[in-house]
Amino acid sequence: MLKMNQLVVGMLLFLSSLFSCQQKGDFESMNVEDFDTLIQDEGMQRLDVRTLAEYSEGHIAKTININVMDDSFSSMADSLLQKDRPVAVYCRSGKRSKKAAAILSKKGYKVFELDKGFNSWQEAGKEIEK
Structure with missing residues (x-):
């Protein structure tokens, strides 16, 4: 079942990349519904790049917090994230x-x-954690 879910998510990611408009950099911007579907995959890493104060007020479940405005963002990301797994990011x-x-x-x-x-x-009324 897990392999089937991974296969389905992989196909969705592939197809969505064919039809998406790319931003600066090689990443895909998604609306709330597509993002919500995407993060249901257990293999997806969830990253909140807001300040710790913003994160503490509420965040999407199972996210890690690394402030993108912090000078150590890049090195912290490398130490906390795995390059072989996709990352779902928001601010x-x-x-x-x-x-x-x-x-x-x-x-x-x-x-x-x-x-x-x-x-x-x-x-959109999506669930958050505090």
């Missing part, structure tokens, strides 16, 4: 996550970014 509104996605994709990560950020996640 508050989508600006910082695009910056993080560009940095990570240049380092060799496969990256998916929540286009309008955590704000759009909350507006």
Whole structure:
């Protein structure tokens, strides 16, 4: 069952990459529904790039927090993330996550970014953790 789920997710990722419009860097921006579907895959790494204060106020479940504005973002990402697993990244509104996605994709990560950020996640009524 797990292999079938991985196969389905892999096919979805492949097909979505064929039809998506790319941002600067080699990553894909996604709407809330597509992002939500994507992160259901247990192999997906979830990354919140907001400040610790923002993260503490609420975040998507099972995410790690690395502030993209911190000078050590790149080295922290390399120590906490695995390059052989895709990364789903978000911030508050989508600006910082695009910056993080560009940095990570240049380092060799496969990256998916929540286009309008955590704000759009909350507006869609999606579940959050505090």
